[in-house]
Amino acid sequence: MAEQQQQRAFRIRRPRNFRPRLDIFGEYSDTELKKRYRLDRNGLMYVTNLVRDEIGNRTQRSHAVTADMKVAMTLRYLSTGKMQLCNGDDFGLSQPTISRAITQTLDALTAELILSRFIQFPVNLEEIRDIQGEFLRIAGFPGVVSVVDGTHVRIVAPKEYEEVYVNRKNFHSINVQVVFDAKYQIRDIVARWPGSTHDSRILRESGLWQAFENHQLPIPAGCHLLGDSGYPCKRWLLTTYLRPQEGYQEAFNRAHKKTRCVVERGIGLLKRRFHVLHGEIRLAPEKAAKVIMACGILHNICKRLNIQLEEEEEEDVDDPNGLDVFQPAPNAGAQEGVLFRDDLARNIFMIED
Structure with missing residues (x-):
């Protein structure tokens, strides 16, 4: 026993080795x-x-x-x-x-304080008018404050509820709703829904839908978002004609498509900047959602600090993980939205004989 105590007393502690x-x-x-x-x-x-x-x-x-x-x-x-x-x-x-x-x-x-600081929907009247002017210069479409779309980010098959994360292209994903302004700043992002969830449901369950439907945003009348035909047509969310007639309806669809390309290009830029969104995020869905949100916040910080990448100068930027299929929305819009769209299309895009 005494010998063991003596050995411990003289034992030399190995120093920790830190790599450069x-x-x-x-x-x-x-x-x-x-x-x-x-x-x-x-x-x-x-x-x-x-x-x-x-x-x-x-x-x-x-x-x-x-x-x-x-x-x-x-x-x-x-x-x-x-x-x-x-x-x-x-x-x-x-x-x-x-x-x-x-x-x-x-x-x-991704704490709430930082998220609300860098991702904000425009509510200031002067800022809204500037954004509307920027969108108007793209294709002559008036009143646009943002454009919305969904994009799928691949994730590894989760241990729980694995089947609900399988999307229409048969891979596991999170369906992310992103809203951009004309300068490719993210104005709203939702990254918590499994890949099988329809775009229109994600929007209906979002705070943005509630804010517009319940008039909770202090924005003037005549402001609207543009979305694809997977969303319902509303007074504040304009979609394209599914079977446009020749004339003002086709002109409306052309201007709509050209203006809404901002969100498709914006998603492409986001994924080019942060390649983790290109591949498969090998994390549980909750952690993968934080990765996506962090990328959105950092994207806006880059925009705020004017940190550009060479990829941003390229003309053809798209979303490689997007689902290029028509997604029919259930109850595709209230009649009020359809009538509003037709009235706007007639007044703005009617070609005089």
């Missing part, structure tokens, strides 16, 4: 940072400062991971979709450490 960590600010230029993290130096610091109080460490004991490194790891994951083990090799950290840091950062970034 990547100094991204010293290693990369702004151009290289944007390629790898989708934000430049100022953008990275801007996002870090937003969440520093939530993810920062009080001490540097045990070589703690700093807030800016946690943000960089999260951005690297979102911009590439690479496995966390690969990110661990890049940053000189273990996979569990990477996983904890990304989870912590996503939780902080």
Whole structure:
């Protein structure tokens, strides 16, 4: 017994071995940072400062991971979709450490306070008029404040309720509703519905529907969204004619399609910026939804800070995961919406003989 105590007393504690960590600010230029993290130096610091109080460490004991490194790891994951083990090799950290840091950062970034700060539906009269003017210049369609569509983001088959996440193209997904303005800023996003859920149901269950139907938004009359034929036609949500007649109905559909292309292009830009949305998110649906929301918030931060990518200059940008099939909406719109659409189409797109 005495001998064992003596051995413990003289036992030398092995020192912890920390791998070298990547100094991204010293290693990369702004151009290289944007390629790898989708934000430049100022953008990275801007996002870090937003969440520093939530993810920062009080001490540097045990070589703690700093807030800016946690943000960089999260951005690297979102911009590439690479496995966390690969990110661990890049940053000189273990996979569990990477996983904890990304989870912590996503939780902080998608908090309600930050979400409401960066994703807001326009309610200011001057801002609404500016947006309407921008949409009007696209194809002469008046009164448009936003365009809406759904897009499917692939996820790994969940352990619970697996069948409801299978969409019409037979892969597991979250059906995400996105609303864009004319400058490709996200004005509303809903990322919690399984892939089998119809676009029109997602809209009907959203706060945006309730706000318009119950007149809860302080916006002037004559403002409306544009959506495809999968949505019901309403006074505030205009869809295309399913079988347009020659003349003003065809002209309405042409202008509608050209204007609504903003949302299709916007979804394409979002997925090009954050490649994690291109592939299969290998997380549970609740965590995958946070990934999607974080990408939406970061997209708007990039717009606010004017951080552009080369991909944004390309002409043909589409949504590779979209479902290019007609989705008939049940009870496709109240008669009031159909009559309003026809009256607007006659007044705006009627060609004089």
